[in-house]
Amino acid sequence: MKSMQDIFKSEEPTEEAIKKMLATCDESAEYIKDGMIYCRKCNEPRRKWMSVFGAYVHVTCSCMIAERDRKEAEQKKQDRLARIMEYRNAGFQDRELQKCRFDHDDNKSKKASDMCRNYARRFEDFKKAGKGLILFGGVGTGKTFLASCIANELIDNGVPCLVTNFARIINTLQGMYEGKQNYLDSLNEFDLLVIDDLGIERNTEYVNELVYNIIDARYRSGKPMIITTNLKYSDLHNTDDTSKARIYSRIIEMCLPVLVSGEDRRKTKAQDSRLMDILNV
Numbered sequence: 001m002k003s004m005q006d007i008f009k010s011e012e013p014t015e016e017a018i019k020k021m022l023a024t025c026d027e028s029a030e031y032i033k034d035g036m037i038y039c040r041k042c043n044e045p046r047r048k049w050m051s052v053f054g055a056y057v058h059v060t061c062s063c064m065i066a067e068r069d070r071k072e073a074e075q076k077k078q079d080r081l082a083r084i085m086e087y088r089n090a091g092f093q094d095r096e097l098q099k100c101r102f103d104h105d106d107n108k109s110k111k112a113s114d115m116c117r118n119y120a121r122r123f124e125d126f127k128k129a130g131k132g133l134i135l136f137g138g139v140g141t142g143k144t145f146l147a148s149c150i151a152n153e154l155i156d157n158g159v160p161c162l163v164t165n166f167a168r169i170i171n172t173l174q175g176m177y178e179g180k181q182n183y184l185d186s187l188n189e190f191d192l193l194v195i196d197d198l199g200i201e202r203n204t205e206y207v208n209e210l211v212y213n214i215i216d217a218r219y220r221s222g223k224p225m226i227i228t229t230n231l232k233y234s235d236l237h238n239t240d241d242t243s244k245a246r247i248y249s250r251i252i253e254m255c256l257p258v259l260v261s262g263e264d265r266r267k268t269k270a271q272d273s274r275l276m277d278i279l280n281v
């Protein structure tokens with residue numbers, strides 16, 4: 001006994017159905033041969049008789065599939081580039097810093113450059129651990145440059161980063177009547193927050209309180225932060241100012257020290273040794 005499928009399969013298209021189908025031939029891309037429409041490019045059939053429906057349907061040939069895949073890949077690439085551009089524009093309030101690239105590094109502080117490259121390269125490890133960097137060094141040693149290089153490299157890889165400073169954050173907050181908390185929360189939407197030039201903001205109780213809140217919120221988000229500063233490593237450890245002391249102790253906990261130039265790099269806490277090893281590869 002024939003199965004239902006066999007019965008359907010045996011049903012041939014009528015001459016009228018074939019004629020109707022052949023009339024749909026798109027001559028620019030298809031041709032007709034032996035009562036069937038074929039693709040001009042790959043010579044595969046472009047229609048199929050479906051006895052279940054009693055009609056011909058369009059079928060996708062190999063070159064159409066390849067073209068669709070190519071278009072999808074192209075679209076994905078465009079979307080990715082657009083997203084990266086968005087990240088870069090959102091991430092750098094100072095447009096000049098968008099140009100900072102490891103390729104342009106003069107390697108004057110080679111050790112620090114290598115550590116920063118390693119940080120960018122192994123960002124996933126540091127992100128998981130919630131560990132950032134604090135870049136020490138005098139004025140003009142290239143701390144901002146290196147921190148921006150990290151951000152640019154991560155943005156290339158689709159990681160949202162923000163490069164800013166406390167003075168700018170505080171100015172923005174002071175100009176706001178409402179939505180201050182939303183603004184502060186938005187800082188933690190970035191996978192990496194770079195705060196340039198810690199220590200240049202005004203030293204008032206109000207500013208210190210805000211700086212602590214920003215750093216503490218970052219700490220609680222579990223996401224890493226990179227800080228650059230003209231302060232010395234010893235300044236962070238020995239301060240009589242209690243409001244600064246709690247800011248610095250959080251920073252020391254969250255950021256691995258990188259000396260861009262100047263004093264010796266001090267030993268870090270034992271639990272950071274694995275991550276320090278990655279930086280020092």
Ligand SMILES: [Zn+2]
Binds near residue numbers: 042062064
């Ligand atoms: Zn084809």
